[in-house]
Amino acid sequence: MTSPGAQDAADVLKRVFGYDSFRPGQQEIVDHVVAGGDALVLMPTGGGKSLCYQIPALVRPGVGVVISPLIALMQDQVDALRALGVRAAFLNSTQSPAERRDVEQAFVAGDLDLLYLAPERLQLDGTIRLFEQGKVALFAIDEAHCVSQWGHDFRRDYLLLSMLHERWPDVPRIALTATATEATHTEITERLGLTEARHFVASFDRPNIQYRIVAKNNPQRQLLELLRTEHQGDAAIVYCLSRASVERTAEFLAANGVPAVPYHAGLDARIRAENQSRFLREDGLTVVATIAFGMGIDKPDVRLVAHLDLPKSIEGYYQETGRAGRDGLPSTAWMAYGLADVVQQRKMIDSSDGDLAFRRQQSIHLDAMLALCETVTCRRSQLLAYFGQRGSAPCGNCDTCVAPPESWDGTIAAQKLLSAIVRLKNEKNQKFGAGQIIDILHGKQTEKVRQHGHDALKVFGIGTELTETEWRGVVRQLLAQGLLGVEGDYGTLVLTEASGGVLRQERQVPMRREPERAARPAKAARSTVAVDLPDEAKPLFERLRAWRGATAKEQGVPAYVIFHDATLREVATRRPASLAELGTITGVGENKLNKYGEAILAVVTEEE
Known part of the structure; x- marks a missing residue:
């Protein structure tokens, strides 16, 4: 039998967001957090992470507090939720004192569903006092990989977030990221105190x-x-x-x-x-x-x-x-x-x-x-x-x-190039970048070659079987495999510890040969906006996009806040004739149906 919380979550999913069913992995996460459990969620971008905290925030009593790293995007996140009829707000440094005071009063009064703020605000005593005056439904920590010092987006303020559990041990926490190796996953767990949390790891694949x-x-x-x-x-x-x-x-x-x-x-x-x-x-x-x-x-x-x-x-x-x-x-x-x-x-x-x-x-x-x-x-x-x-x-x-x-055996080519570097070092006590070494291998009588006497080297002219582009590929792949190094401001090429194995013929060097033409998608690829739409649906799809653009401009919000392309594609394909039929389309929730339904039906019935 479905639990009351699950029934509430499914109702919110349909009524507010306009989706008939959860994506793979979402419902288990939502049910766990609704029930008060902590969660660490690793899910790819576009996998629906936001719903994993937004729906529990709407089902649980209180206000969902979302820690988000970029204040520049909070306005659009809040706009998107408000378009769905969700009572959302943010607190950040772009607001006037009066605006922040209004948001804080709404939080304390329980007149919000979701509140977004940057991690820096947790340093302020006023933020902690605010949380203590209101009721927090959950803490959501978005972009949780920012806590990892080995990660690519480290944010020192994220280290403060471990105190949330210490101050509010009964409030569930959900940390989410789309980017975490096994090492980063471990570090997030330790730094945020989520060792007792349930971990949900979805596939990182983005097949589209x-x-x-x-x-x-x-x-x-x-x-x-x-x-x-x-x-x-x-x-x-x-x-x-x-x-x-x-x-x-x-x-x-x-x-x-x-x-x-x-x-x-x-x-x-x-x-x-x-x-x-x-x-x-x-x-x-x-x-x-x-x-x-x-x-x-x-x-x-x-x-x-x-x-x-x-x-x-x-x-x-x-x-x-x-x-x-x-x-x-x-x-x-x-x-x-x-x-x-x-x-x-x-x-x-x-x-x-x-x-x-x-x-x-x-x-x-x-x-x-x-x-x-x-x-x-x-x-x-x-x-x-x-x-x-x-x-x-x-x-x-x-x-x-x-x-x-294709792959090819680049061992001999690698030996020739490494030998040229050795000869320059041993006979001339010189180091050069890729361009000069390739000229030597090609036997080019350039001014620089003659000036340094490189045409007297035994390796001069031994590499004419490869073009300059191919030799640059050899250099690139030797660098990639750690068989060649660079040093100095001019990027001179030097041997590494591993180079000797190649020169002594103890190691083979497989290499990649680029295809003559770069791969293109299997399907024709003009603009992908209308790809796979039936021809008869494309004019309506474009009219719907034009209506969406005008509506978004009038309201001062991004076009996707009105409707996503996927929703407009479904409208263009199915051509709903009534509000009831329109309400069955993915992404058309109750609030958007009431707000935009008649306008969309008017576009659908418009003369071609």
Whole structure:
């Protein structure tokens, strides 16, 4: 027999959120927290983590308190809940004293369902006193990986959160993250005092995302072609390592007809906020950003996340790519990756201010990222294995599955390149970067070669069987495998302890040969917004999007706060003729049916 709490939860799911059933794993978590249990939830972005605390907050007596790391996004989170008829508010530094006082009074009076605040506010005595005056239904700790000092988004204020259980031992806590290795999982458990909590670990797989990594060859042009041919009119996020690269790329895209704005910590705060707001509220905008952008982004219809520079870790890569396709529709995670990325990341680690343990940990992160880039097997399987989900079958929907790369025995090529480095060191006492060494192997009589007498080396001209691009691939893969190192400001190549095994013919060096053409999705890929919609439904879908855009602009909220694309697609396909029929569509809850039902039916019956 279903418990009363479960009945309440199912009713809230349908009445408020408009869903007939929970996603896999959600109901067990919700029931556990409703019953007062602590929980640690590891669930991929787009898997429905928010409902795991929002529904218990609505079922349990009191106010659900949500600790969220980015105040810039609280307004949109609260707007989305209010559109559903949920009494939600936030407390942060953007509010006036009068606004904060109104929220605090509503909390104490029990006139709120959910209250969002940043972890920094827990340092204030007034926040603790506020919690003591009202009734807290639960504490939800979002982006819980921020507590991990080895993680990619460490936030010192998250270390304060262990005191919640000490001060309110009878209030259930639910910590949630989409990004945690087994080590980070353990650290979250220990630092937040969740050893007695029940742990829910869902699959990290995001099957709707196609992972693609290509060799760099004018990456801005490669990105532009991707946007034009596969993601025209789609929302996209492009990540770059430096602020200068962000600015250049945004200008390049805008100059070539792609609406794009920059986002990085060096921009004026007003411009940064305006660009983020535009991205959240407009359709078809590209934001070019450093990793300062994105944590907690709730925009469900991002169709492309691109990286023009190598991420520092798989955790960071997974977190960033996870912002694509939160609504479950087909999306792309694309990266352009080259030799300079590897050299730059190695140099950054070597010149870091961190201690030896920190640099070693950063090297481990980078090695795992490089292994993902250079793999000849399924990228998704390797990504999942990193997070402890081993033994996954090939996905059939990543570039290495769609267009499998060849592997070849690069041992002789590696020996030639390493020998050139040895000869330079032993005969000339010199070190050089990849470009000069490749010129030597090619036997090029350049001015620099003649100046240094490199044409007299025994290795001069022994590498003409490979092109310059292929040799750069050899250097990149030797660096990735730890068989080659870099040092100094100029990225000179040096041997490592492991290089000797190759030179002594004790070790083989398998390498990846890039396919001649980058893999593309199995299905045609114009804009993915209307992919898989029947042709007869597409005009109505576009009219619904236009109505949603106008309504969102009028109300000053993001379009997805009105309805997600998935809901509009279902409306366009089913063409409901009554409010009762419209109310059976996924994502149409009671409040939205009352608020927008007649307007949607009017769009449906509008003349083509």
